[in-house]
Amino acid sequence: MADMLVARDIVKIYGKRTVLKKVNMNIQKGDIYGFIGKNGAGKTTFMRVILSLTYPQSGDVKLFGDKTLQEVGLKVGSLIEAPGIYKNLTGEENLRRFSILYGADPDKAPELLKLVGLNNTGKKKVKDYSLGMRQRLGIAIALIGDPELLLLDEPINGLDPEGIKEIRDLILKLNEEKGITFLISSHLLDELGKVVTKYGIINDGEMLEEIDAEELREKCKQKLTIEVDDLAKAMSIAAKIVKEENLSGNKHIMTVEGEVSKAAELNTALVKGGVAVKAIYPNSDTLEEYFMKRIGE
Template identity: 35%
Template sequence: MSETILEISGLSKRYGRIQAVNQLDLQVQKGSVFGLLGPNGSGKSTTLGILLGVTQKDSGDYKWFGQEPTAESRKRIGAILESPTFYPYLSARQNLNIVSEIKNVERSRINEVLTQVGLIERADYPFKTFSLGMKQRLAIASALLADPELLILDEPTNGLDPQGIAEIRELIIDIAKSGKTIILASHLLDEVQKVCTDFAVLKTGNKIFQGSVAESLSGNDGVELSSDNMEQLQKLCNNYKNSFRISTNNLGRIVMSFKEEEDISQFHKYLIDNGVVLTHLSYISKSLEKQFLELLSA
């Protein structure tokens, strides 16, 4: 059985009339890349702020590494909240020298983390000359400096261009492969789908779903169909005993899902037996985006 790194029970926080976090229960297992997913204002950053001791909770409890939070337990955590902030006229190396003094970390770690985040060749350039993606990578290097067991990243790709997003995504995957547990807050579905092993969805401070990314994406979301006789195909789909949801996409093809798991060969035989030969048949891959939107609209 895997070790529980974080356990949250009944965590709540209110700002005036706004319930930012409401009776949140959550568990994160060691070695996972856990996505905290939700639109802006869903309570992600407030939750992370409470967990890191930056924001005061109203009620509820949480444990790091099976214990009540202490200064010692927080030393095992590296975190980035909001935008990266460094001295603009100092180099990446000089900024990390300051961080190493604050965290009481040997300066020999600086080259190691700069290499890990792909900034070693820019180590002696001023921070003000860095792109937004490079600034974000330096912030991750700073969080990694004390070699934490757990890394917390709040919207790490916010504001980045596609190339910057891809670079940060690959960096997170590499860090996870080194054995660290990662908690990643994001409103980007693609980011969570490609990086995370597990995720929870927050909506107006409430957890509305928690599960495994692999399980959520397993199987398919139905089929896409076309035939030379679309009218007859539509009629047969409507009459099929296991049909659930039928629509037409912008290519004029029928999109069909099933009530229960379907042996597609049986469905195909049903069509042929009734005089329809398909010119197109493809599975529709599941996506977190569709599930996410369904959860938020429920």
């Protein structure tokens, strides 16, 4: 697949604080890339670097193979932090004005408004819009000119549950029908989990991991929970069958990471060793649990 965005060794320093520490990122055509991290982890700064809104101390960003933003700017849509909109204009006027700027057809403005669910706003000025409506308009502006790559920073901020679902469906639709590639940052990990095909986990300015959604699902699956009457005894028996570092326990619950296939063997050994096994079942981490583990919290 073609490279849509390749960032290499991005370093950004504000004063004495290094906000991005040699961050790398690879996004392929068709990806919906979920960029996750705590507040202040460096997500927005990284996206700002890609869009030339701020300059890194070192590192390199290439788009659509080996091009710079200045060469392909019109093919990249974005919504970073609060949407940039003319507050004294209506939603349609905003779209028309930005369409002129981006060399797109201004007459497609009503179509875009409909796409983000703002077709009934009429002559209402943007200054009277709610936070969610402004966010939708920001997404519509990002979609002007049929961009091939969309960067959305917290796109569902301020949206109600219905709005979140609509934007989620829109992202999937644009990805499937128009082949648009996405880079999306969000705190709402479960929501992100419903659309993302690849993840990047950033913590304290460091990219901890880039992982395919499929691979992540596999990783999350491999966990065995065993409810026992004597945890200490169960742990010592289990340690002879599975790796000790994969074992953890709390009260009467023993957890075995990554060795689900040994469930029967463990059950037999525990029963033979005199441990009462009340329940044994495989389960999976949520994205949130995986993320918390990955950042060490």
